[in-house]
Amino acid sequence: MTAPLLEVKELSKRFPAGYRRFRKVYDTALEPISFELYPNETLAFVGEAGSGRTTLARILAGAEDRSSGEILLEGKQLEMLDHKQRCSLIRMIFQDPTTSLNPRLRIRQLLEEPLKFNTNESKEERQKTVNRVLKKVGLLREHGDFYPHMISHGQRQRVAIARALMLSPKIIISDEALSGLDSSLRAQCVNLLLELQQNLGLSYILMSHDLGSVRHMSDRMIVLKRGKIVEQGRTMEVFANPQHDYTKRLIDEQMLTIERQV
Numbered sequence: 599m600t601a602p603l604l605e606v607k608e609l610s611k612r613f614p615a616g617y618r619r620f621r622k623v624y625d626t627a628l629e630p631i632s633f634e635l636y637p638n639e640t641l642a643f644v645g646e647a648g649s650g651r652t653t654l655a656r657i658l659a660g661a662e663d664r665s666s667g668e669i670l671l672e673g674k675q676l677e678m679l680d681h682k683q684r685c686s687l688i689r690m691i692f693q694d695p696t697t698s699l700n701p702r703l704r705i706r707q708l709l710e711e712p713l714k715f716n717t718n719e720s721k722e723e724r725q726k727t728v729n730r731v732l733k734k735v736g737l738l739r740e741h742g743d744f745y746p747h748m749i750s751h752g753q754r755q756r757v758a759i760a761r762a763l764m765l766s767p768k769i770i771i772s773d774e775a776l777s778g779l780d781s782s783l784r785a786q787c788v789n790l791l792l793e794l795q796q797n798l799g800l801s802y803i804l805m806s807h808d809l810g811s812v813r814h815m816s817d818r819m820i821v822l823k824r825g826k827i828v829e830q831g832r833t834m835e836v837f838a839n840p841q842h843d844y845t846k847r848l849i850d851e852q853m854l855t856i857e858r859q860v
């Protein structure tokens with residue numbers, strides 16, 4: 599049987615929420631949760647606002663500490679990996695490329711930035727990698743010379759995807775990366791991500807409230823409610839036969855939104 603790329607065991611997160619009667623109190627963002635991600639798989643986390651998806655994404659990307667639990671990447675403890683090793687295994691794409699891309703850097707510089715870890719690579723080699731990745735995400739070599747404000751929103755999201763790909767990671771976490779896009783751009787980005795998955799053998803973790811994309815892209819889904827897993831399973835099975843009332847409500851609400859758009 600294939601070994602998991604990522605194993606999360608009893609992971610929890612509490613944020614300090616001040617003092618009550620001189621005792622420190624905490625808000626629980628994630629109850630102890632466990633799951634695995636396998637090569638070439640897409641796992642989606644769905645839930646209402648505040649269900650803990652961003653917190654989980656940030657912990658997995660190493661941007662936030664956890665309160666308890668274990669994270670294993672290819673069998674190695676997350677904290678045993680240095681920054682470069684971690685970035686070449688797992689990278690994140692954020693919701694808004696307008697704020698996540700430094701406006702003072704040209705696209706080429708933004709894409710070269712993650713490559714600074716490869717100190718033995720020459721300038722020419724780095725340029726070649728940048729051009730190759732630009733092509734992979736459907737951008738032209740010339741786009742490399744532009745600043746983020748000179749390209750469209752959809753193209754900026756492609757740059758954000760390209761940036762995540764620079765160190766050839768095995769896992770990409772998308773934290774609502776498709777949410778700010780209109781439906782046609784979202785469809786283009788979904789297709790791009792699926793194409794990249796096929797060509798590069800990537801695994802995805804999708805944090806999303808857009809059940810349409812979740813249904814289209816993910817193999818398995820986990821439903822989070824206030825930091826707790828209430829349901830999980832193969833995406834098609836959960837959609838066809840949701841077990842939990844909360845999941846049923848999320849699916850019904852999504853159907854209503856689609857009907858209103860038609």
Ligand SMILES: Nc1ncnc2c1ncn2[C@@H]1O[C@H](COP(=O)(O)OP(=O)(O)OP(=O)(O)O)[C@@H](O)[C@H]1O
Pocket residue numbers: 613614625626627645646647648649650651652653654
């Ligand atoms: N830095 C923080 N300090 C205190 N509480 C936080 C912090 N970050 C998140 N939380 C709390 O943790 C809970 C989960 O938030 P999180 O942002 O992970 O949810 P989410 O599912 O991503 O929702 P959204 O889609 O609205 O961002 C919320 O109750 C939130 O208020």
